[in-house]
Amino acid sequence: MTAAEVPADVPAEVAAEVAADVLVVGAGLAGLHTATLLARHGHDVLLAERRTGLGGAVRTTGIFVRKTLDDFPLPAEHLGPPIRRVVLHPPGRGRPVTLDSARDEYRVGDMAPLYRAAGRAAADAGVRVALGTRYTGRRDGAHVLVGPGGPLRVRARFVVGADGARSRVARDLGLDRNRALLVGAEEVFAVPAGGRPPVFHCVLDPSLAPAYLAWVVDDGRHAHVGVAGYPDRFPDGLRGALERFRATAPGLAPGLPRAARPAEVERRGGPIPVGGLLRRISCADGLLVGDAAGAVSPLTAGGLDPCLRLSEHAAAVLDEALRTGRAERLSAYDGAALRAGFRGRLLLRRGLAQVRTPAVAAAAFALLRTPPGRAAARRVLFGDRSFPNPR
Ligand SMILES: Cc1cc2nc3c(=O)[nH]c(=O)nc-3n(C[C@H](O)[C@H](O)[C@H](O)COP(=O)(O)OP(=O)(O)OC[C@H]3O[C@@H](n4cnc5c(N)ncnc54)[C@H](O)[C@@H]3O)c2cc1C
Helix, strand or coil: CCHHHCCCCCCCCCCEEEEEEEEEECCCHHHHHHHHHHHHCCCCEEEECCCCCCCCCCCCCCEEEHHHHHHCCCCHHHECCCECEEEEECCCCCCCEEEECCCCCEEEECHHHHHHHHHHHHHHHCCEEECCCEEEEEECCEEEEEECCEEEEEEEEEEEECCCCCCHHHHHHCCCCCCCEEEEEEEEEECCCCCCCCEEEEECCCCCCCCCCEEEEECCCEEEEEEEECHHHCCCHHHHHHHHHHHHCCCCCCCCCCCCCHHHCEEEEEEEECCCCCCCCEECCEEECHHHHCCCCCCCCCCHHHHHHHHHHHHHHHHHHHHHCCHHHHHHCCHHHHHHHHHHHHHHHHHHHCCCCHHHHHHHHHHHCCHHHHHHHHHHHHCCCCCCCCC
């Protein structure tokens, strides 16, 4: 990047300078996991996060799928009860389709403590975690952070962009950037224990959730009520859709969430990349992980499993590059090669994007009542597929 291209908000006067093997930008699940793995390999890692606390401003519902629960040691005390039932609802108040699994398919993470626990694991591994510290860009070959103590220059061998769907690091490294984005919003509130089974309700109605779905996840501890879709297709905006959905959402105990006082309702939301894994996600200076790399299922919009798996691959490639001193090893981190595993899901996403009216959604929903339709839904919701294994 030339001096003329340096963004205006990168401070010109930076007195303090630190060095690290790797600067990781963003302490979501992807950044935390990548930083921890690298530090466990013995590398000096600085993790910069603009939020002042890891448990604040949570964006995600936090539904972990069975494959993730099987393969990653998430702290059980921060996971809700297992969910085995999914109820699919057509537009309006039509007859739903209920799918039950013999296995524990989902658990909803209690995300604030879960992020904090991941932060403690990172610190224990030796990661220097800098909260309230924003990455602003590159100047004269160094990365410039702005933290509580003022601007800071970081000289790092590699930078990892774990800074979410609208990654600034991706832009600065000249890598691919997410173009196809859904936006999602949800409200979370405690529910009274009632002895009912945990249920994941999905409403397929493009007037509420254009080209995606509206959801109620009630695991007996918390209910999450949310909508997501293409931002330009909500008839009355994302907030309007969420308000309409809240008024009719299925599966909630009577009086909820209207009975909850605003202070008791947590609001979450943000962009969700659904264009599939980006092709160019590495260069000689660094790489992208998580949402920044587009590592989200284009069909289900689930990103927690992909971000953990891709972070493992990223940490292995970076470790090798650091140990051998050969930056070209980062070329093994190849989004184009991994993207092939998303072909089917990208095709289905294109199909979903065509469902623009409740009438078309109702017609498509009729297929879910047939045995092949139910089998296909079970494959998507209860299947064993996960993010393609990079190794
Ligand atoms: C409403 C909603 C619900 C979802 N529900 C689910 C679900 O139930 N299950 C599922 O599997 N997936 C879900 N997803 C997707 C999933 O949450 C994401 O794919 C996943 O959390 C991505 O993690 P990440 O670490 O890549 O990004 P993020 O969690 O977005 O972390 C990026 C971090 O970078 C920080 N950052 C950004 N810019 C800077 C900067 N300049 N300097 C310093 N720090 C910076 C941000 O503050 C943030 O902490 C959902 C997404 C949304 C929006």
